[in-house]
Amino acid sequence: MTSVRDVAADFPLLGRTVRGGKRLVYLDTGATAQKPAAVLEAERRFNTESNAAVHRGAHQIAEEATEAYEAARAAVAQFVGADFAEIVWTKNATEALNLVAYGFLNATLGRGGAEAEQFRLAPGDEIVVTELEHHANLVPWQELAAKTGAVLRWIPVTDEGRLDPAGFEVIGERTRIVAFTHASNVTGAVTDVAPLVQRARSVGAYTVLDACQSAAHLPIDLHCLGVDFAAFSGHKMLAPTGVGALYGRAELLDAMPPVLTGGSMVEIVTMEETTFMPPPQRFEAGTQMVAQTVGMHAAVDYLSELGMDRMAAHEHRLTQLMLEGLAEIPEVRVLGPASAEDRLAVAAFDVEGVHPHDVGQVLDDDGIAVRVGHHCAQPVHRAFGVHASTRASAGIYTTEADVEAFLAGLRRVVQFFRGG
Amino acid sequence: MTSVRDVAADFPLLGRTVRGGKRLVYLDTGATAQKPAAVLEAERRFNTESNAAVHRGAHQIAEEATEAYEAARAAVAQFVGADFAEIVWTKNATEALNLVAYGFLNATLGRGGAEAEQFRLAPGDEIVVTELEHHANLVPWQELAAKTGAVLRWIPVTDEGRLDPAGFEVIGERTRIVAFTHASNVTGAVTDVAPLVQRARSVGAYTVLDACQSAAHLPIDLHCLGVDFAAFSGHKMLAPTGVGALYGRAELLDAMPPVLTGGSMVEIVTMEETTFMPPPQRFEAGTQMVAQTVGMHAAVDYLSELGMDRMAAHEHRLTQLMLEGLAEIPEVRVLGPASAEDRLAVAAFDVEGVHPHDVGQVLDDDGIAVRVGHHCAQPVHRAFGVHASTRASAGIYTTEADVEAFLAGLRRVVQFFRGG
Amino acid sequence: MSSAMQQLYQQVILDHSRQRSGYGELDQPQGESFQVNPTCGDECRVQVRLDGRRLGQLGWTGRGCSISQASLSIMHEMLEGESIDDAEELGELFRELMHARGKELEPQKQEQLEDLSAFTGVAQYPARIKCALLGWMALRDAIIQAQHG
Amino acid sequence: MSSAMQQLYQQVILDHSRQRSGYGELDQPQGESFQVNPTCGDECRVQVRLDGRRLGQLGWTGRGCSISQASLSIMHEMLEGESIDDAEELGELFRELMHARGKELEPQKQEQLEDLSAFTGVAQYPARIKCALLGWMALRDAIIQAQHG
Numbered sequence A, B: 001m002t003s004v005r006d007v008a009a010d011f012p013l014l015g016r017t018v019r020g021g022k023r024l025v026y027l028d029t030g031a032t033a034q035k036p037a038a039v040l041e042a043e044r045r046f047n048t049e050s051n052a053a054v055h056r057g058a059h060q061i062a063e064e065a066t067e068a069y070e071a072a073r074a075a076v077a078q079f080v081g082a083d084f085a086e087i088v089w090t091k092n093a094t095e096a097l098n099l100v101a102y103g104f105l106n107a108t109l110g111r112g113g114a115e116a117e118q119f120r121l122a123p124g125d126e127i128v129v130t131e132l133e134h135h136a137n138l139v140p141w142q143e144l145a146a147k148t149g150a151v152l153r154w155i156p157v158t159d160e161g162r163l164d165p166a167g168f169e170v171i172g173e174r175t176r177i178v179a180f181t182h183a184s185n186v187t188g189a190v191t192d193v194a195p196l197v198q199r200a201r202s203v204g205a206y207t208v209l210d211a212c213q214s215a216a217h218l219p220i221d222l223h224c225l226g227v228d229f230a231a232f233s234g235h236k237m238l239a240p241t242g243v244g245a246l247y248g249r250a251e252l253l254d255a256m257p258p259v260l261t262g263g264s265m266v267e268i269v270t271m272e273e274t275t276f277m278p279p280p281q282r283f284e285a286g287t288q289m290v291a292q293t294v295g296m297h298a299a300v301d302y303l304s305e306l307g308m309d310r311m312a313a314h315e316h317r318l319t320q321l322m323l324e325g326l327a328e329i330p331e332v333r334v335l336g337p338a339s340a341e342d343r344l345a346v347a348a349f350d351v352e353g354v355h356p357h358d359v360g361q362v363l364d365d366d367g368i369a370v371r372v373g374h375h376c377a378q379p380v381h382r383a384f385g386v387h388a389s390t391r392a393s394a395g396i397y398t399t400e401a402d403v404e405a406f407l408a409g410l411r412r413v414v415q416f417f418r419g420g
Numbered sequence C, D: 001m002s003s004a005m006q007q008l009y010q011q012v013i014l015d016h017s018r019q020r021s022g023y024g025e026l027d028q029p030q031g032e033s034f035q036v037n038p039t040c041g042d043e044c045r046v047q048v049r050l051d052g053r054r055l056g057q058l059g060w061t062g063r064g065c066s067i068s069q070a071s072l073s074i075m076h077e078m079l080e081g082e083s084i085d086d087a088e089e090l091g092e093l094f095r096e097l098m099h100a101r102g103k104e105l106e107p108q109k110q111e112q113l114e115d116l117s118a119f120t121g122v123a124q125y126p127a128r129i130k131c132a133l134l135g136w137m138a139l140r141d142a143i144i145q146a147q148h149g
């Protein structure tokens, strides 16, 4: 077994320096992860050996491309505990979440026939989201509500930045969809999925899980979790940019009308009308991000080999270090649970009287890459009474030395802007 | 200047062998192009040096990533004769065409406010397409029509597989959208865009150009062509899979409501509602295919350096060779114009009494990669009275020797299935 | 022609693709199924009339490559008049062959396949497996329909 | 602190970000403009009252980083009471500085910028240019509104 100390060596970018020769301390994995050489190499090999249109050619390279593409689907399905045909490739998690929302819209507009009637929304139907959501799992539902006359309701967060179980009662009779995050990219809080799924099921609502952060940092099993739909992005899980996936329970994808339409997802096309293929093809219109799916295959292989459990344990230790260190700086307020339990290695925080831009700039000058802003989650920032924050987020390649460098840098920031 | 004979050496995949050591003759560029080393190298360099979330971080790598991403947009805009903010990244051309169709749908459902009213469709409004279209520029309009009550009409093809100018008269008073291909991926026919744009304008209809094949093989200038929207795919133009673009005239993109929603395309998000950024960001929700846009930048640089004019001239010569050779085989009927004028180096054809699958299989055994089937364009095949065809399509790296190998192989096919 | 192609396009396949046994519509089918191969748009329609537990009549129409046409033609030759159980068994065996990636099955199975053993080479070409199986998917469906419809 | 940071966060910037000149709403603004930096959600509102061709009163509110706050504060100090033409000229000059990638402008321009020349280092950080310019976009809009609204 590779020790975690060795892992960083697998990531070529981490060897670079920044700002005039400073060692890079990359703490922006929550935004996008770096990629191990194995992933880049798998993509390169595909591009130099087997690149061709999939599901289309009779020639050898097309056969190889098709096999690589579908093998990637099988690997990703297994990685998240889904069946092969339950995984639809998308360009990112955002597209996957939109795909579900537009599936409901299209059904509401009469597409998809009798089977799709289950997805029709009527004015006054309710869609429940949470205050913790990334904009990707909020705005598509606002839009769907506005177009269908459905009403958007939400579960509030606690002072610690977790979903407030008392708020689950907004899920009621008229609730048709419950969309919620598995892990917050701001507070790091990991959601206890079971009670939400249970409550949604008891009122006959569909569940949509934003697994963007969780699939990247925790072992996950979608069948076990029992959600109806889930979305995640390759680039957060060591895979290339440009690829993500939608999970949908087999019988739901079967019944859902397509969203993007075009080549490779049709059966018979006349000028007048078109019949569609079964899922997952029905949702994969046009030439797909084939090389990137191959990269994602290599990424989940890499993660599986390291072991998601070990990775989660390593990151848990980093979370503790980070939270302990931050707690020692009086000017710092962490936006999220103070304890590392059920929490990702993500720490968003406010520095009293210092704007996040300024915090990030000075850290950057030390080679420490963090993110500043609202991290695509304005509502949860508003809930904490701030507008923006600085966020340090770790990955499998992050070391304790990285966290210590960050904490030392942050103390210098406070000193610079507040001290003197 | 590199001679065309040298060009193939830039493409690593073309050096491989297939089916037990046979030289690869890749004639499936119409489906997807191979990638020069320069493109793969640009992507690799980005991934090992500058990979980060764009428009989001304050750190150096994020700055570099943002610069690379927007420089790619500028390069692609210039390559197709558009302004910077008129280019929206998509995963492929299919998504780009769907984006326009959903823009109209969302406007029709009341999104986008007063500015977007111009895109609202009413029952009985007409959408005009052509019989030549790839499914990507047909099915999205069928769907839009079905959802809005608009009526789909179409321009038929001539016996040669060109748009029939007599059919332009379907564009009339009620026409709101005219969607047509710049070059057919089956017949190779290049559309004379001006009269169509003129007629569409005269009735106040929007034009949508499928530039998927043309942007890959001809010099194009979208401002000159005067269309309102256009779509193209990177993977057909030597760029990686997973990236494409939508072009929209600045004032139209400005007025169009967003389609995919989520992070990086919003201004203010509350739980109740959201305001959106101006284009192009408004249409780029979530983490984009950044590394692939960098690859696309390298691809258009590579093409520009070779010169699109020279490339078109080279391909024109190949078209002539192919058409002459095919005309000499009595059993072969070409689905498309007999002359190489205004025609891409794409030859789809029928071999009397031999099914395309069988044609392709035997060619493949000789190392010749062609495509068989309906090439995502069933209606034009139906117009020719066939169900499927075999298609050989060339690219900048295709040599005369490739075309000759193909013609010789095809003669063997005919001999095998018909001769003995 | 290379030996690979000669193995793929065995004479029995070429013959059956030209002289198609059982091609045509039945008068009063009890079950029928229409199948499309979306990759290429090839189609077939298989119709059956049952005679107790036997396939009294079996007819088919459609268009496709030599592999798909020969597969349907041989299917007709081997199964018309035979029992539904035999049809199911042979179908299973053929599916097994098609997923064997070009390897022969055990000798006894290979024997049972009779003319269908000519398709052994097809299984090396993933894109063609669907061609060979299309008719058999339709047959299974048509029988179910005739039994329950 | 590194010299790069010292160049970026010059004392005049730190001072102005703490002691913000002109912060507050006007009583009866003739023009106002609200601007958001969507990357970070920072906002500012600039209000003006004209006195002929002069900026009789200029006020601003909002939240942002030290760069954006200092920029607004210095803008107020340099422009309140000055002519619209001067405001436009200074705005143009400041934009030029922000697009100079950290290089100084010609000495005479640099002099004209007065305290704003402290922002020279900001132009090395693409993500921060928007912060420095946000208030100036708002000012331009607010003046147009006051003139035509």
Ligand SMILES: Cc1ncc(COP(=O)(O)O)c(C=O)c1O
Residues within 6 Å of the ligand: A263, A285, A286, A287, A288, B030, B031, B092, B093, B094, B095, B134, B136, B137, B181, B183, B184, B185, B210, B212, B213, B233, B235, B244, B376
């Ligand atoms: C003419 C034409 N239009 C549209 C498309 C769709 O492009 P993509 O599959 O890259 O979305 C293609 C290629 O498949 C094409 O050839």
Ligand SMILES: Cc1ncc(COP(=O)(O)O)c(C=O)c1O
Residues within 6 Å of the ligand: A030, A031, A092, A093, A094, A095, A134, A136, A137, A181, A183, A184, A185, A210, A212, A213, A233, A235, A244, A376, B263, B285, B286, B287, B288
């Ligand atoms: C919790 C969460 N959901 C959704 C997303 C959206 O993912 P993407 O931008 O890859 O579509 C992200 C990342 O940005 C995220 O952290």
